[in-house]
Amino acid sequence: MKESKISKIWRKLNGPQELGHGPIFWSLFGCFAVVLLGYSLVGSVFSLSNLAIFFAYVPMGLGLGLLWGYGGVLSFGQAAFFGIAGYVYGIVAGNLMGTPGGTLLAAVCGIGGTMVVAAAFGYFVFYGQVSGWIIPLLTLVLSLIIETFMGQTAGYQWRLGRVLFGGYNGMTNIPSLSLGGVEFTGATVAFYVLVIAVTLAVYLGLRLLVNSRYGHAVAAVREDAERTRMLGYNVDFIQVQVFTLAAGLAGLSGVLYVSWGNYMNPSSMGMVAATLPVIWTAVGGRNSLLAVLLSTVALRWLADALAVRGGEYAFLILGALLLATMLFFPAGIVVSVARRWRDGKRRDSKIPPAPLQETNQTRGVS
Amino acid sequence: MATERESDSRAFLQVENLTKSFGGIRAVDHVNLNLSKGELRCLIGPNGAGKSTLFSLLSGLQKPEAGRILFKGEDITSLPPFRRVQKGVCQKFQTTRIYRGLTLSQNLLIARRVHDGIENGRLNWALKTLGLDGQPERLAGELPHSHQQWLEICMALATEPDLLLLDEPTAGMTPEETALTAEFAIQLNAQGMTILVVEHDMGFVRQIARFVTVLHYGRIFAEGTLEEIESNQNVRRIYLGEQ
Numbered sequence A: 001m002k003e004s005k006i007s008k009i010w011r012k013l014n015g016p017q018e019l020g021h022g023p024i025f026w027s028l029f030g031c032f033a034v035v036l037l038g039y040s041l042v043g044s045v046f047s048l049s050n051l052a053i054f055f056a057y058v059p060m061g062l063g064l065g066l067l068w069g070y071g072g073v074l075s076f077g078q079a080a081f082f083g084i085a086g087y088v089y090g091i092v093a094g095n096l097m098g099t100p101g102g103t104l105l106a107a108v109c110g111i112g113g114t115m116v117v118a119a120a121f122g123y124f125v126f127y128g129q130v131s132g133w134i135i136p137l138l139t140l141v142l143s144l145i146i147e148t149f150m151g152q153t154a155g156y157q158w159r160l161g162r163v164l165f166g167g168y169n170g171m172t173n174i175p176s177l178s179l180g181g182v183e184f185t186g187a188t189v190a191f192y193v194l195v196i197a198v199t200l201a202v203y204l205g206l207r208l209l210v211n212s213r214y215g216h217a218v219a220a221v222r223e224d225a226e227r228t229r230m231l232g233y234n235v236d237f238i239q240v241q242v243f244t245l246a247a248g249l250a251g252l253s254g255v256l257y258v259s260w261g262n263y264m265n266p267s268s269m270g271m272v273a274a275t276l277p278v279i280w281t282a283v284g285g286r287n288s289l290l291a292v293l294l295s296t297v298a299l300r301w302l303a304d305a306l307a308v309r310g311g312e313y314a315f316l317i318l319g320a321l322l323l324a325t326m327l328f329f330p331a332g333i334v335v336s337v338a339r340r341w342r343d344g345k346r347r348d349s350k351i352p353p354a355p356l357q358e359t360n361q362t363r364g365v366s
Numbered sequence B: 001m002a003t004e005r006e007s008d009s010r011a012f013l014q015v016e017n018l019t020k021s022f023g024g025i026r027a028v029d030h031v032n033l034n035l036s037k038g039e040l041r042c043l044i045g046p047n048g049a050g051k052s053t054l055f056s057l058l059s060g061l062q063k064p065e066a067g068r069i070l071f072k073g074e075d076i077t078s079l080p081p082f083r084r085v086q087k088g089v090c091q092k093f094q095t096t097r098i099y100r101g102l103t104l105s106q107n108l109l110i111a112r113r114v115h116d117g118i119e120n121g122r123l124n125w126a127l128k129t130l131g132l133d134g135q136p137e138r139l140a141g142e143l144p145h146s147h148q149q150w151l152e153i154c155m156a157l158a159t160e161p162d163l164l165l166l167d168e169p170t171a172g173m174t175p176e177e178t179a180l181t182a183e184f185a186i187q188l189n190a191q192g193m194t195i196l197v198v199e200h201d202m203g204f205v206r207q208i209a210r211f212v213t214v215l216h217y218g219r220i221f222a223e224g225t226l227e228e229i230e231s232n233q234n235v236r237r238i239y240l241g242e243q
Helices: A005-013 A022-042 A045-056 A058-070 A078-095 A102-127 A134-151 A189-210 A213-223 A225-229 A235-261 A271-284 A289-310 A313-328 A333-349 B002-010 B051-059 B081-087 B104-111 B121-129 B145-158 B175-190 B202-208 B226-230 B233-238
Strands: A177-179 A182-184 B013-022 B025-035 B040-044 B066-071 B089-092 B163-167 B194-198 B211-216 B219-225
Touching (some): A005 A189, A022 A045, A045 A189, A045 A289, A058 A235, A078 A102, A078 A271, A134 A271, A225 B081, A271 A289, A271 A333, B025 B051, B025 B219, B089 B145, B211 B226, B219 B226
Parallel strands (some): B040 B194
Antiparallel strands (some): A177 A182, B013 B066
16 A cells, blocks of 8 residues: 555654654644744744844754764854855845845845855865865865955955945845745844744754655765665765755855844854854754754853853853763763653663664764 | 577676786786676685675775776776666675664665665565564664674665675674575575675585685686585695695
């Protein structure tokens, strides 16, 4: 009997490559979504705007979770792709200001442009058989080079059409996304709802992806690339695809960010910005999308709260948190807690072992 | 007609003057090897004879300096490994290479060639024969060593190969497990699968082989039936350790 499309989707949503299965999890997830969306009816514009920007970084974090946790490739390049998308969006949207659909085209160009850059970069890295340890360095250098380049673009000679690049002062007055007469500026309920909807859609979409046959192939490349080649997979192509998809998700975050703040500057691609997604992913647990989602929002909130109170200490505390996580919860806090809960449940009911297990290949940087 | 079929089968795998060096050492030295369709051939030789390097050249993990490989009449020498698998060549590695952190069913899902709704009957038979059909959710890394070896063979079969390269498939197995593997290989071959086996265990070779190739210092040293090889004084001296 052929499986129906709905049951196929349901099976993949509940696949073994991600935490959280069964009616209790999905009830809680549904409540979480309803509370988040319902908050738009009662929250102040200020709090909605703050919460929206925390969630706007989630696609970038999830992209790194996919690339690092599932694909085994650690990258500091998410910040570069975030910035490229933001700048490209700013240039296109600024030049098409007043044109119907201009910001939508700008968003497509921003995300598409960053994916093209990522695909070209990934082609040379992965088809060039660059070793696993060099990739983090190369991607960090990519972020820093683009930051440095954009930093020296002050002056009227650095412009495209009527948009000034702005050097370290940044690109300003970038129009917000506008769809169907609704403008998604940072301080609106519409932007909050858009960001929450996009975040949940990206999470569920990636959940389907990692539990598909393709998602298993991505994990297979992480576990043993040579074995995977010998099962008929074009490993280099898969790595380029995943790298490009992760970059596209960082680009999505970049577009949401500029739409929120109408501003982009080179520090979004600097050393700190390049490191933050790695911290979000590692602290929550890179082997789970849910863990990355939760830790991205929590750590964005923590950084914001610390910045308000202690300024420069925020990054020191985040760094200390990363070190503590690596020492005491190498698999990430959320993933470790989930495993302990699952193992306890298994002891009680003798459930066979679930597959989300740290192995020699997945421990540390793969 | 018979001549045509003979020529077809002779062309199944042709290795011509294949050569590979590492530094100053020539691991594979102008090797010529022909394999017929449906053949079960054993490749033996002392340590360092170049057996595993020859397998790496056949599967595409290493590139030869000279020579060529024809598979079903097509030159596959320059094809990358994944293209060779798609053409029908699949290898089981010398050291077991499975996805230890994933379950048995996930390992097979990754390995399986996709045909919508079509069952891979040979794979199902192999899983049943080797006792791997009853534990799909078990972590592959938790399986006993012999089951891990068998799982890797099943993963290779899941790619639906025409030529199966088995590099020491019984390493670390008990005599009973070796006997089961031998019986399995014979049955698989009887179903039409062409198999090339590298093996040190002469007991296993005696159980399965009809034709044996001996490699020594990267060259083909001798070829013949099992009886011919076992009675060859030179082979006995270099490989079987007799004076």
